[in-house]
Amino acid sequence: xxxxxTEEQQIAALKKWWSNNNNSVISGLIAGIIVIGGWNxxxxxxxxxxxxxxxxxxxxxxxxGEKEPExxxxxxxxxxxxxxxxxxxxxxxxxxxxxxxxxxxAGDLDAAKQVLQSVLAETSGAMKNVARIxxxxxxxxxxxxxxxxxxxxxxxxxxxxxxxxxxxxxTGDFYVALGRNGEARTAYRNALQAGQVSPxxxxxxxxxxxxxxxxxxxxxxxxxxxxxxxxxxxx
Numbered sequence: 001x002x003x004x005x006t007e008e009q010q011i012a013a014l015k016k017w018w019s020n021n022n023n024s025v026i027s028g029l030i031a032g033i034i035v036i037g038g039w040n041x042x043x044x045x046x047x048x049x050x051x052x053x054x055x056x057x058x059x060x061x062x063x064x065g066e067k068e069p070e071x072x073x074x075x076x077x078x079x080x081x082x083x084x085x086x087x088x089x090x091x092x093x094x095x096x097x098x099x100x101x102x103x104x105x106a107g108d109l110d111a112a113k114q115v116l117q118s119v120l121a122e123t124s125g126a127m128k129n130v131a132r133i134x135x136x137x138x139x140x141x142x143x144x145x146x147x148x149x150x151x152x153x154x155x156x157x158x159x160x161x162x163x164x165x166x167x168x169x170x171t172g173d174f175y176v177a178l179g180r181n182g183e184a185r186t187a188y189r190n191a192l193q194a195g196q197v198s199p200x201x202x203x204x205x206x207x208x209x210x211x212x213x214x215x216x217x218x219x220x221x222x223x224x225x226x227x228x229x230x231x232x233x234x235x
Contacts, residue, residue, distance in 0.1 A: 053086035057094060064098050075102045093119060093127050100134065109138050129163045136170050145174045165196025172204065181208050 056078060063074040079095035086092055096119050103112035116138070119131035132151070139148040152167050152174075160167075168191035175184035188205045191198075 049086055050089055053082060053089040053091040056082050056086070057091045060095055060098060064102060072102050072106045072108075075099055090127075093123055093131075097127075097131065097134070100131075104138065109142055113138050126162075129160055129166075133163065133166050133170065140170070140173055140177065143177075145177045148174045165191045165194035165198075168194055169196050169198055169201055169204075176204075176208070184208060 060075055060078040060082070063071045063078060066074075076099050079099040082089075082095040083092045096115050100112040100115040100119075103109075103115065113135060116131045116135040120128060120135065123131065132155070136148050136151060139145075139151070149171065152171055155163075155167060157164060157167075168187050172184040172187035172191065175181070175187060185205065185208045188201060188208070191201060192205070
């Protein structure tokens with residue numbers, strides 16, 4: 001480090017350093033202020049956005065709970081508002097799922113499918129699986145059995161293991177609808193092994209297993225020849 005003999009020399013050296021570096025120092029300070037200010041603004045914006053989206057979501061839940069015919073339209077409008085204004089928040093997906101739910105309960109299955117398909121196209125992770133499972137349930141209700149099996153076959157099982165049980169049980173349901181009971185039994189048992197705890201799963205397995213046992217017993221039953229009656233000797 002260079003040593004200065006007098007205070008005047010130190011001041012002169014500082015002036016020289018400032019003259020050579022003032023632009024970069026000022027630029028760095030400005031950049032720091034912008035970064036800090038921008039971060040704070042972004043955090044406040046996200047908080048404000050989340051609060052507004054949450055308030056709209058509360059309105060949607062109220063509309064869902066009313067169970068009136070006009071509530072379907074109300075839920076749809078609120079869900080659309082959340083999606084347009086707060087698409088970056090989780091409330092947008094939740095709103096669409098509730099929109100599909102009330103449409104299903106009102107019997108408008110085609111409209112419910114369209115909503116769920118839009119969720120599938122726009123989301124990933126757990127919520128995408130939730131939307132897909134609900135869509136598959138609607139496809140089962142509307143007789144789209146082969147299409148449902150194809151959709152399940154296209155699921156990346158490696159990255160969706162937490163939902164294996166649901167997909168296996170639905171696979172069994174589609175096979176039952178197609179009359180392919182042997183494949184249905186296998187799918188149901190796979191669902192059981194995957195940890196699926198659906199209250200109806202064991203009943204479905206038992207319902208398919210009982211006729212199989214009856215058939216097996218019938219096929220292996222030994223026929224008993226009718227006994228001949230002993231003639232009473234004539235007196």
